[in-house]
Amino acid sequence: MLFNSFEFLVFLIVVFGLYWLVFNTKTKYQNVLLLLASYSFYGWWDYRFLSLIFISTLVDYVVGLQIHGTVKASQRKVLLGISMAFNIGLLAFFKYFNFFVDSWIQVLDNLGYHTKNTWSLNIILPVGISFYTFQTMSYTIDVYRKKLVPTKDFISFAAFVSFFPQLVAGPIERASNLLPQILGKRNFSYEKGMQGLRLILWGLVKKVVIADVLALKVDDIFGNYHDFGGGVLWLGAIYFAIQIYCDFSGYSDIAIGVSKLFGIELMSNFKFPYFSRNVGEFWRRWHISLSTWFRDYLYIPLGGSRNGKWKSLRNVFIIFLVSGLWHGANWTFVVWGGLHALLFVPSYIMGRNRKYTDAIVAENSWFPTLREFAEILLTFLLVVLAWVFFRSESLASALEYLTFMFTKLDFPLIYKNGLYSVGSLLFLDWIFRKDERLNFTFLKNINKKVLGFVEVAVLVIVVYLISLNTSSSQFIYFQF
Known part of the structure; x- marks a missing residue:
């Protein structure tokens, strides 16, 4: 269902009316409606992929509660690793499997080993998978870092993961911002x-x-x-x-x-x-939810700017290249990310990137x-x-x-x-x-x-x- 379609207009009017006129007596009723509406919105494309959202939601809901209830550091890391492996595994399979297989075959061909590609699969890319997997990963990471207390309300958590306005193309919301609003009471404001x-x-x-x-x-x-x-x-x-x-x-x-x-x-x-x-300012203004996600969950954990300029530049190139790959399974996106890293370097070296x-x-x-x-x-x-x-x-x-x-x-x-x-x-x-x-x-x-x-x-x-x-x-x- 597209925002620029008459189907969405009808959908929005119906959900809005039910939300404020029928289900407004209790927040949990509104959240049930939001969850059903969000799953209907996403299922409009392909209902089969609703299972992916549900499983991803269930995994991070359970892992978040387990991490919060576990004191031993090693066990907490294992639990976080389960969440990371599952979400990154989803992305790797649905978005990058054929890309990596084709790239490997090309490398072998360039070395003179001509092989027939029998590994590529006819994989359909689920709409919005890059967005909701990053959203759920940030939740478990924040729980692991003790910056967030996990919710026991599964319906509200599921509504947070699948909230239909931003489900398929962002912004990539943080649980610290969106989840409290879903858990709390909302009042209509003209x-x-x-x-x-x-x-x-x-x-x-x-x-x-x-x-x-x-x-x-x-x-x-x-x-x-x-x-x-x-x-x-x-x-x-x-x-x-x-x-x-x-x-x-x-x-x-x-x-x-x-x-x-x-x-x-x-x-x-x-x-x-x-x-x-400058390019540094551009990335503070473009796709802010993604650039700040990479800053908080990749750049800073890699060391950020704390270990000297050379290691900082290494970290800069890593996040730009990964950002490029996030956008698509094609070397054109990787080069695009690398170019932005190169364009960022002069202002970083001169100390003007934060100007x-x-x-x-x-x-x-x-x-x-x-x-x-x-x-x-x-x-x-x-x-x-x-x-x-x-x-x-x-x-x-x-x-x-x-x-x-x-x-x-x-x-x-x-x-x-x-x-x-x-x-x-x-x-x-x-x-x-x-x-x-x-x-x-x-x-x-x-x-x-x-x-x-x-x-x-x-x-x-x-x-x-x-x-x-x-x-x-x-x-x-x-x-x-």
Whole structure:
């Protein structure tokens, strides 16, 4: 079931009505409804994979309780190892089995040992497996670290693992944030409800009006890059940068907005990453739930920045390469992660990687300084070049695409119309750059009837565009 479909609209209205009008007498009734709704939402794709979510939930629920009730350190480590082995094993089998087999066969072929591949399997990748396995792993790790007391309420824990707004594409929530909200009483708030509806509408605009429109151009350019000059290829790379941002952040906006309708706040996942002034800042603004997950559960356990710069750089490369592999079973993703590690190194060596931790670009001005603009532009162009590997089918095609970008220079006369979408998105992001959840305080001065008319008009346009695409375009990060 896709957010940008009429099926989801009906589903949301029914669940919302039951949640606040029928099951609002007790929190546990609401949690039962959330669990049933979440399993129905996920089962819409393939009900067979519901067993994976249930087993993963059961394993980490039991392991969490056992770790909490065990004093002996060695036994606690064994229990944690069971959780890690199970969740990583799920990912390794469903997502990476064929990748590792094919890579090994290729290595043997390069060494002159030609073997027939009889090991590859016809494995279907379960939607969202990378997201909910990381979510449950963080729970058991936090219990092991004694940062979290495990819950005995299995229904609430299962609702936390499978919470439908963020189940298949994040944000990857921490139990310390989401679980207490599911265990606690929720009260309906009209103000939060309106904030949620506006976030949903903004997310749909990003997805349907910008991402899906640019996708048609991106698919054509990347699919036929031999036929185009360098100018068009540059446009294709820039369009993909905006497409994947609007597609993924649009999903996050909708997820956060839907959660608000149920009285639950999710963590931020994007904070205007294309206004970053270096790659370190970019990763503090892009896919925040994943980058902070790797920081807390991989980078810091490896030693973080505590053991000198060389070991710290080693740890940086590890998390970027693993992050690349997390995105997909293809060497293009690994190279993409490695490129970001290389782009991160200069600012890290010069001690500038933490320079823009909290500062908002042009915080007290409408325009950035010349230096800020140059830094933003350089960072954006470097990120765009790296996106070519992310989007390409193979390393060979990515390298060829990049080569043509710099050698087949021309002034494109086609696909220029996509720049309107790019410019509109960046302009609106610049207006809202102080608050990723859409700060509508300036709307208070606008007549409510006029504002309502504009919002309804935008909604009509979105619904019309969805109706034109009867297949409803899938979100890019569903494949991860």
